[in-house]
Amino acid sequence: MPMETNLIADITYVDAPAGPPVALPTLPPTVLTSRLRRGLLTGLFHLVEARLLWRFMRTPARVRLAIERVNELKRVYYGELRVRKIARVAGRYYREYQTPGWPGAAYDAYVATTVNRLVPFRGDAETLNLVFLAITKKCPLACEHCFEWDALNQKESLTRDDIRAMVAAFQARHVTQIFFSGGEPMLRVNDLVAVVADARPGTDFWVITSGFNFTRENAGRLRQAGFTGVTISLDHHEPARHNAFRGSPQAYENAVRAAAHAHEAGLVVNLSLCATQEFTTEANLMAYARLARQLGVTFIQILEPRAVGHYAGKPVDLSPAQLTLLEAFYVALNFGPQYLDWPLVHYYGYHQRRMGCGGAADRFLYVDTDGDLHACPFCQKKSGSALGGNLDEALAAMKNRGCHAFAGATM
Secondary structure, eight states: OOOOOOSSOOOOOSSOOOOSOOOOOOOOOOBOOOHHHHHHHHHHHHHHHHHHHHHHHOSHHHHHHHHHHHHHHHHHHHTTOOOOOOEEETTEEESOTTSOOBSSHHHHHHHHHHHHHHSOOSSOOOOOOEEEEEOOSOOSOOOTTOTTGGGTTSOOOOOHHHHHHHHHHHHTTTOOEEEEESSOGGGGHHHHHHHHHHSOSSOEEEEEEOSTTOOHHHHHHHHHHTEEEEEEEOOOSSHHHHHHHHTOTTHHHHHHHHHHHHHHHTOEEEEEEEOOTTTOSHHHHHHHHHHHHHTTOSEEEEEOOOSSGGGTTSOOOOOHHHHHHHHHHHHHHHHOGGGTTSOEEEEHHHHHHHHOOOTTTTSEEEEOTTSBEESBTTBOOOOOBSSSSOHHHHHHHHHHHOOSSOOOOOO
């Protein structure tokens, strides 16, 4: 099948004007506000996971061992913090951005993989949970931090059949979340819809977008095809600053409209923030959180800037004080009693510094726009291909090397 026709010519905005004022909708929250309901659902999650453990372990002794090791994993991951926040979207419940929603085959498969790495029961060593799959080199923006900068707007490599084959290969290896990225993946929305409509159950599919081409119609098409959610890049609560960061006078409006369309369609909405040195202040973080709450989103994802791609060779690392501030924000928004009805915050750096990196095919990996495998989007070094060759050998070699920057003790 031929690749979808490009929707745009190659565009680069150098000095992006602020653009017109953007009307912000106020959308219903997805994070549950009822304390009673949260308590009942927390109990239900315990029952569901106990049932799954019995199905996997088969004997009381193995069930007890699995419970002990799962609880230890939670202690390492959360410390003394206790997860209480739960969101509901389209009849499914979510507690973590990188965990599938329940009920669903993807949630059961995620629990199976997690338990299997602690108390093996299914005869394989697969631990890969999620894949970031870049499907296009094309993008209308010129983002300040773009990690695919050197590949942007080059000739496309991947056909629809290539994407379909990679999805099938990762599904066969128990991958429970696939995030389509780019470039701007919504330029290939027809391919996204076709591939996910043909995929088998057991995986939650997401698209990572700037909001470009994320119309009401396309949001509905994604939902109907089987998509779970959308991650929308929004890097500032102030329109002019986001537009400048993204190199487009329409970037902020596109992102806000995409959030509204996704919310209406029943897709889970995650706002993704690159927390730059300039942005990372308490005032900006709280203003961003208030905006996310107004837009009714489920998750806020915080990414730390890395000196790769368009940032290569630049001193973009956050200061120790700024990292401490981001960690305090993560803890307050997720576990503070006054924020129980605010969006959940996903901050991978918080856990990465405590547990080591889960990339390099341990828990996740990145596939670039040529189908090549990398440890993660920010730690790119080709390690085989997801197309042709021996994928199992490539994954095993990548997992064996691990991540050189965060070689902590993972479980």
